[in-house]
Amino acid sequence: xxxxxxxxxxxxxxxxxxxxxxxxxxxxxxxxxxxxxxxxxxxxxxxxxxxxxxxxxxxxxxxxxxxxxxxxxxxxxxxxxxxxxxxxxxxxxxxxxxxxxxxxxxxxxxxxxxxxxxxxxxxxxxxxxxxxxxxxxxxxxxxxxxxxxxxxxxxxxxxxxxxxxxxxxxxxxxxxxxxxxxxxxxxxxxxxxxxxxxxxxxxxxxxxxxxxxxxxxxxxxxxxxxxxxxxxxxxxxxxxxxxxxxxxxxxxxxxxxxxxxxxxxxxxxxxxxxxxxxxxxxxxxxxxxxxxxxxxx
Amino acid sequence: xxxxxxxxxxxxxxxxxxxxxxxxxxxxxxxxxxxxxxxxxxxxxxxxxxxxxxxxxxxxxxxxxxxxxxxxxxxxxxxxxxxxxxxxxxxxxxxxxxxxxxxxxxxxxxxxxxxxxxxxxxxxxxxxxxxxxxxxxxxxxxxxxxxxxxxxxxxxxxxxxxxxxxxxxxxxxxxxxxxxxxxxxxxxxxxxxxxxxxxxxxxxxxxxxxxxxxxxxxxxxxxxxxxxxxxxxxxxxxxxxxxxxxxxxxxxxxxxxxxxxxxxxxxxxxxxxxxxxxxxxxxxxxxxxxxxxxxxxxxxxxxxxxxxxxxxxxxxxxxxxxxxxxxx
Amino acid sequence: xxxxxxxxxxxxxxxxxxxxxxxxxxxxxxxxxxxxxxxxxxxxxxxxxxxxxxxxxxxxxxxxxxxxxxxxxxxxxxxxxxxxxxxxxxxxxxxxxxxxxxxxxxxxxxxxxxxxxxxxxxxxxxxxxxxxxxxxxxxxxxxxxxxxxxxxxxxxxxxxxxxxxxxxxxxxxxxxxxxxxxxxxxxxxxxxxxxxxxxxxxxxxxxxxxxxxxxxxxxxxxxxxxxxxxxxxxxxxxxxxxxxxxxxxxxxxxxxxxxxxxxxxxxxxxxxxxxxxxxxxxxxxxxxxxxxxxxxxxxxxxxxxxxxxxxxxxxxxxxxxxxxxxxxxxxxxxxxxxx
Numbered sequence: 001x002x003x004x005x006x007x008x009x010x011x012x013x014x015x016x017x018x019x020x021x022x023x024x025x026x027x028x029x030x031x032x033x034x035x036x037x038x039x040x041x042x043x044x045x046x047x048x049x050x051x052x053x054x055x056x057x058x059x060x061x062x063x064x065x066x067x068x069x070x071x072x073x074x075x076x077x078x079x080x081x082x083x084x085x086x087x088x089x090x091x092x093x094x095x096x097x098x099x100x101x102x103x104x105x106x107x108x109x110x111x112x113x114x115x116x117x118x119x120x121x122x123x124x125x126x127x128x129x130x131x132x133x134x135x136x137x138x139x140x141x142x143x144x145x146x147x148x149x150x151x152x153x154x155x156x157x158x159x160x161x162x163x164x165x166x167x168x169x170x171x172x173x174x175x176x177x178x179x180x181x182x183x184x185x186x187x188x189x190x191x192x193x194x195x196x197x198x199x200x201x202x203x204x205x206x207x208x209x210x211x212x213x214x215x216x217x218x219x220x221x222x223x224x225x226x227x228x229x230x231x232x233x234x235x236x237x238x239x240x241x242x243x244x245x246x247x248x249x250x251x252x253x254x255x256x257x258x259x260x261x262x263x264x265x266x267x268x269x270x271x272x273x274x275x276x277x278x279x280x281x282x283x284x285x286x287x288x289x290x291x292x293x294x295x296x297x
Numbered sequence: 298x299x300x301x302x303x304x305x306x307x308x309x310x311x312x313x314x315x316x317x318x319x320x321x322x323x324x325x326x327x328x329x330x331x332x333x334x335x336x337x338x339x340x341x342x343x344x345x346x347x348x349x350x351x352x353x354x355x356x357x358x359x360x361x362x363x364x365x366x367x368x369x370x371x372x373x374x375x376x377x378x379x380x381x382x383x384x385x386x387x388x389x390x391x392x393x394x395x396x397x398x399x400x401x402x403x404x405x406x407x408x409x410x411x412x413x414x415x416x417x418x419x420x421x422x423x424x425x426x427x428x429x430x431x432x433x434x435x436x437x438x439x440x441x442x443x444x445x446x447x448x449x450x451x452x453x454x455x456x457x458x459x460x461x462x463x464x465x466x467x468x469x470x471x472x473x474x475x476x477x478x479x480x481x482x483x484x485x486x487x488x489x490x491x492x493x494x495x496x497x498x499x500x501x502x503x504x505x506x507x508x509x510x511x512x513x514x515x516x517x518x519x520x521x522x523x524x525x526x527x528x529x530x531x532x533x534x535x536x537x538x539x540x541x542x543x544x545x546x547x548x549x550x551x552x553x554x555x556x557x558x559x560x561x562x563x564x565x566x567x568x569x570x571x572x573x574x575x576x577x578x579x580x581x582x583x584x585x586x587x588x589x590x591x592x593x594x595x596x597x598x599x600x601x602x603x604x605x606x607x608x609x610x611x612x613x614x615x616x617x618x619x620x621x622x623x624x625x
Numbered sequence: 626x627x628x629x630x631x632x633x634x635x636x637x638x639x640x641x642x643x644x645x646x647x648x649x650x651x652x653x654x655x656x657x658x659x660x661x662x663x664x665x666x667x668x669x670x671x672x673x674x675x676x677x678x679x680x681x682x683x684x685x686x687x688x689x690x691x692x693x694x695x696x697x698x699x700x701x702x703x704x705x706x707x708x709x710x711x712x713x714x715x716x717x718x719x720x721x722x723x724x725x726x727x728x729x730x731x732x733x734x735x736x737x738x739x740x741x742x743x744x745x746x747x748x749x750x751x752x753x754x755x756x757x758x759x760x761x762x763x764x765x766x767x768x769x770x771x772x773x774x775x776x777x778x779x780x781x782x783x784x785x786x787x788x789x790x791x792x793x794x795x796x797x798x799x800x801x802x803x804x805x806x807x808x809x810x811x812x813x814x815x816x817x818x819x820x821x822x823x824x825x826x827x828x829x830x831x832x833x834x835x836x837x838x839x840x841x842x843x844x845x846x847x848x849x850x851x852x853x854x855x856x857x858x859x860x861x862x863x864x865x866x867x868x869x870x871x872x873x874x875x876x877x878x879x880x881x882x883x884x885x886x887x888x889x890x891x892x893x894x895x896x897x898x899x900x901x902x903x904x905x906x907x908x909x910x911x912x913x914x915x916x917x918x919x920x921x922x923x924x925x926x927x928x929x930x931x932x933x934x935x936x937x938x939x940x941x942x943x944x945x946x947x948x949x950x951x952x953x954x955x956x957x958x959x960x961x962x963x964x
């Protein structure tokens with residue numbers, strides 16, 4: 001019985017509560033903890049970039065083009081003579097700077113659409129969901145390429161396109177939750193009490209239907225990081241010499257054959273680790289938020 | 298008797314069941330409830346009793362018939378106009394664990410109808426919420442908790458507080474005690490009984506348990522396959538059940554006392570599917586006193602000497618009575 | 626002869642909370658009872674009292690985090706609590722059969738009903754297939770399934786709730802069990818169907834000279850279908866004895882309140898109900914588990930609690946067993962209803 005649980009917590013110090021929770025999370029899902037650690041490191045790098053970077057990421061040392069890693073330039077220098085280490089660190093800012101707003105935008109579009117489609121059902125549901133299915137049918141990278149190419153190459157457009165393209169994921173998850181909740185007793189009880197539709201949707205359904213969508217956010221952020229890097233690698237969206245990992249890999253790719261591997265490999269590794277960290281955390285998050293998956297472990 | 302709060306005439310509800318088949322959940326139901334009166338609605342699962350309660354409150358759309366609430370015909374009223382009326386018609390559900398939004402505090406759950414239907418200042422509302430909690434014997438300490446921290450009996454008290462918050466004229470109670478433990482159940486019935494006496498609201502009490510219904514009802518309606526087979530004053534119906542189904546239901550009830558000898562007449566078979574309703578009298582497939590005519594003729598409603606109205610062909614010839622209650 | 630004897634059984638749930646602290650729920654606290662062949666024992670109690678857990682402990686179907694901490698279960702002279710899993714498996718479905726609530730979810734949805742009966746017989750006895758089939762038809766007939774031959778070919782989803790419960794009963798009888806454990810066998814069924822199944826259970830118990838352990842929350846079922854009653858509260862049997870004795874003279878305040886809360890005894894306005902929270906199994910008080918809800922409780926109840934034999938075979942776990950009629954409630958009732 002959980003009746004006593006609340007009073008108990010207040011008696012202990014905030015730190016011990018936090019620490020016990022932390023230990024419990026690590027025990028329940030070690031993968032989530034590792035993922036969170038990796039994301040944390042990248043977050044710290046992104047936040048502290050101006051203080052950690054040994055060089056200006058876009059300062060071209062024309063006399064030191066394509067130097068191998070050394071004590072001065074840990075990750076070497078690229079074709080413009082820029083410090084790869086500083087650029088990789090600064091690149092973390094682009095990773096977060098694109099992924100976070102893109103996921104927020106997806107949530108902002110997908111969640112209300114999923115709520116309304118799931119609750120109303122019928123034709124409205126059919127139309128909205130078919131439209132969203134249509135978005136999902138195209139390979140997202142090609143669609144993103146086309147849209148960014150057509151609307152103009154800017155960071156803002158990349159975020160807009162990613163956010164829009166990924167909103168069906170959240171709409172689906174929320175819709176599925178709402179379909180299950182729609183006929184539940186507490187929703188009917190809310191109708192019987194005289195709640196208007198908007199209150200049913202946003203006061204009663206939303207808080208109970210959002211969990212699945214929240215569990216998806218980290219995995220979708222990983223997707224956004226990957227796709228935005230791919231776009232940059234293909235030369236769409238963010239352009240060199242902006243220190244974005246995808247753009248850096250594109251630039252470094254041409255030097256791979258001639259043996260200057262460090263230009264592409266270091267941003268590539270950073271990209272791999274960040275996507276890996278987000279995915280690990282995302283998987284763990286889904287486990288933690290879904291009691292059924294938790295029980296299966 | 299005063300002007301009824303609720304009058305239902307010829308009410309039908311059917312759900313599509315694939316193809317051109319339908320589940321006939323409610324079939325031509327007539328009933329009325331007056332102010333301050335409690336009508337007990339008894340039936341087994343599949344008798345359509347829950348559907349009936351939901352249709353009456355327009356939580357489900359009626360197929361045919363009319364519902365008159367507080368002098369207004371609400372059968373076809375647009376949803377937007379029904380909503381303000383919900384202040385006067387509330388509902389309590391069977392399973393208190395799932396009937397409350399798990400993310401809301403008890404305070405907000407009780408206060409929700411007040412917020413929706415009455416213009417009150419924040420402090421007025423808080424006062425009302427606390428008074429309601431006291432009314433249903435719920436300690437104020439629980440008001441800031443969420444439903445997961447309360448027991449079933451406490452949650453049902455919250456549901457009741459919610460239902461009486463706006464002092465409604467009609468409360469539909471759909472099996473409000475059947476998912477609760479025995480000792481908790483008695484307390485909830487006690488509470489409902491008090492509320493019924495002091496508020497003068499009309500109560501529709503839906504249950505499958507005859508013992509419970511008897512404790513609280515003034516009148517009782519017995520439902521079989523979506524049809525009211527017998528309706529009348531509670532004592533009369535219990536003492537002299539006139540429809541064969543009512544008799545069977547009463548004899549199947551097991552009093553919690555080994556000294557009371559029950560003369561049990563176990564019905565054969567199970568309730569037929571509401572998709573393919575039996576012809577004639579719907580009870581003829583299980584009826585111990587059915588005659589050939591019951592298969593073809595739809596019985597009319599007869600009044601019996603003890604006052605109830607029952608739907609049975611054999612009332613005029615007296616063949617409807619097959620079961621006499623026995624007490625040791 | 627005593628078929629099943631349970632002595633001082635303790636079952637605990639050991640788990641960790643969100644803060645990673647070990648928590649122990651004392652779910653069964655010294656449960657003892659015995660059961661003779663041909664008799665039906667009704668175990669009653671409210672949600673969480675430990676009724677089903679008692680049954681699961683007896684047949685070794687506990688799943689972690691629940692486990693038996695101490696006590697013994699002796700079935701036909703054999704100790705079950707430390708019996709190897711394989712032997713226990715032979716016993717279950719053989720000499721010990723179970724019928725559970727929700728009959729439809731207890732049948733394999735992808736196997737015809739008759740085949741399920743035959744398989745169960747084969748697993749335990751081997752022998753020719755034809756013999757098992759013959760037995761299956763006999764048992765289906767015994768539980769009152771009309772036209773067993775064609776019913777044996779139907780799928781579980783084609784059965785109504787009552788019919789599915791009959792099939793489960795037939796299944797339980799396949800291997801001539803000596804002990805039948807029926808866990809809320811009629812809870813999901815309609816009143817009129819419930820009567821059919823209960824009649825059947827009683828007849829079968831007599832016909833096959835089984836012992837039946839019937840778990841229920843319905844005192845009406847116990848009053849009319851059981852020989853003995855055991856009332857559970859917070860993991861203990863607070864009162865047990867022959868049904869007529871216990872109903873006529875309930876010796877424990879909890880039994881009293883339960884019986885008084887039934888529609889037959891309950892009168893509006895008397896306020897005789899026990900209010901209050903179910904006890905916290907993680908944090909049971911010393912002495913009587915009912916002390917905080919009991920109107921008769923005195924200081925002695927906070928220390929120990931004796932098992933008093935009021936009449937032969939009629940036991941109650943209470944200092945005041947057998948004296949309740951003369952005794953006045955100590956505390957104000959109204960203050961306790963504020964739960």
